[in-house]
Amino acid sequence: MYNSEIENMPLEKLRDLQNARLSSMVKRLYSDVPFYKNQFDNIGLSHNDIKSVDDLYLIPFTKKADLRANYPFKMFAKPMDQIRRIHASSGTTGKSTVVGYTQNDLDIFDEVTARSLYCGGARKGMKLHNAYGYGLFTGGLGIHGGATKLGMAVIPVSGGITERQLTILQDFKPEVICCTPSYAQTLSDELIKNGINPKDLALKYAVLGAEPWTEVIRNQVEDGLDVKATNIYGLSEIIGPGVSQEDVEERGTGCYIWEDHFYPEVVDRDTGVPLPYGEEGVLVITTLTKEAFPLLRYWTNDICSINYDKNAKRTHIKMSAIKGRSDDMLIIRGVNLFHTQVEEVIYQIEGLSPNYRLVVDKKGAMDCVTLEVETAPGMEKDNLDFIKAIGMKMKNTIGITMDIDLKPHLSIPRSQGGKLSRILDKRSSVY
Numbered sequence: 001m002y003n004s005e006i007e008n009m010p011l012e013k014l015r016d017l018q019n020a021r022l023s024s025m026v027k028r029l030y031s032d033v034p035f036y037k038n039q040f041d042n043i044g045l046s047h048n049d050i051k052s053v054d055d056l057y058l059i060p061f062t063k064k065a066d067l068r069a070n071y072p073f074k075m076f077a078k079p080m081d082q083i084r085r086i087h088a089s090s091g092t093t094g095k096s097t098v099v100g101y102t103q104n105d106l107d108i109f110d111e112v113t114a115r116s117l118y119c120g121g122a123r124k125g126m127k128l129h130n131a132y133g134y135g136l137f138t139g140g141l142g143i144h145g146g147a148t149k150l151g152m153a154v155i156p157v158s159g160g161i162t163e164r165q166l167t168i169l170q171d172f173k174p175e176v177i178c179c180t181p182s183y184a185q186t187l188s189d190e191l192i193k194n195g196i197n198p199k200d201l202a203l204k205y206a207v208l209g210a211e212p213w214t215e216v217i218r219n220q221v222e223d224g225l226d227v228k229a230t231n232i233y234g235l236s237e238i239i240g241p242g243v244s245q246e247d248v249e250e251r252g253t254g255c256y257i258w259e260d261h262f263y264p265e266v267v268d269r270d271t272g273v274p275l276p277y278g279e280e281g282v283l284v285i286t287t288l289t290k291e292a293f294p295l296l297r298y299w300t301n302d303i304c305s306i307n308y309d310k311n312a313k314r315t316h317i318k319m320s321a322i323k324g325r326s327d328d329m330l331i332i333r334g335v336n337l338f339h340t341q342v343e344e345v346i347y348q349i350e351g352l353s354p355n356y357r358l359v360v361d362k363k364g365a366m367d368c369v370t371l372e373v374e375t376a377p378g379m380e381k382d383n384l385d386f387i388k389a390i391g392m393k394m395k396n397t398i399g400i401t402m403d404i405d406l407k408p409h410l411s412i413p414r415s416q417g418g419k420l421s422r423i424l425d426k427r428s429s430v431y
Ligand code: ADP
Pocket: 088, 089, 090, 091, 092, 093, 137, 138, 208, 209, 210, 211, 212, 213, 231, 232, 233, 234, 235, 236, 237, 300, 302, 321, 322, 324, 325
């Protein structure tokens, strides 16, 4: 464990720490950020009412729209002379949100990413191939800082220029790679295309995140790169990557949320009411230690559940893999659909590869979905019985009738280095 005193802190002690941090954070926010002062005053809430995490439900959510309304710096809780770095979200769902860090925030960022990398198998003395994008996106520099703190030799490759990535993997022999799961798929395809045996590389661990992924992609990446692949989750608004991380020996059981810095709740998507552990809803996070850009009850829009795992190595709560963003959910003829659900079904069908895209369009007044999916090597793509069987399996599992369009290997767009959208929605351009 990177920081066993914290990662294994008894729950009661962890709660005391969270409560103390929360009440001082709320006082600070009330006096230093006009947005929060107004939010409290508008509903007659005093900062003294928030004594523990159990009182959080009294505070309204902070949403992405609030951050956009305060663009670029009005949510900052420290003056610019104390800010040491500014990042922005990738802007996947619209205008980017801007976030700032004091030196102390950057130290915390290093701490949680170092913890996360260790949890994913990385160790001091190993080399890290960091293929997350460097720049305004928090991925590249965030992971870079944590790896340096952990004592790794960082290779700041950044995303893209795949040919160069292959050369570095072969010549520099890094043991750990960080990138998006879809880019790890691209790299694994390219190894095959170039006749490179992954066993001739030194890679052992892949720490992957920034977009939703499921076991089918884990399998492909683990085989294709000859690694153990773990999930890292985060968002710029909260800090960047390293909000939570899966342990390499506990793969498939969820990601530890570093609760000494980030307090999680899961709430009902429609009513905002906090849900019991284990129930799926929107993840809401309160930062407990951030100085420049603290947030109370930030509505991440990401769908998951949280729960304590009694068999786990650490005491901190775990979150399930993200099913998707609330606003990425498709509603097809009244049925809700996340692309990860389709991915999970692909996992169960022999003969398909996890390279796919959902194309949404209108047929007359009706919404319709086509699943474009590549067949595994050697599989015939015009086999009508196979196509029919896939359609049936999707209908029976997800409840949606979809057209199936089998595609040859490498014909569906791949990640060029960053996040990959697996949905092509043609409806808005048609109507
Ligand atoms: P943007 O919201 O513009 O993409 P960020 O680059 O900050 O900005 O990305 C954060 C978002 O990326 C998260 O809110 C979540 O939707 C997604 N994300 C990050 N890590 C993961 C992960 N491990 N699994 C699923 N989704 C993730």
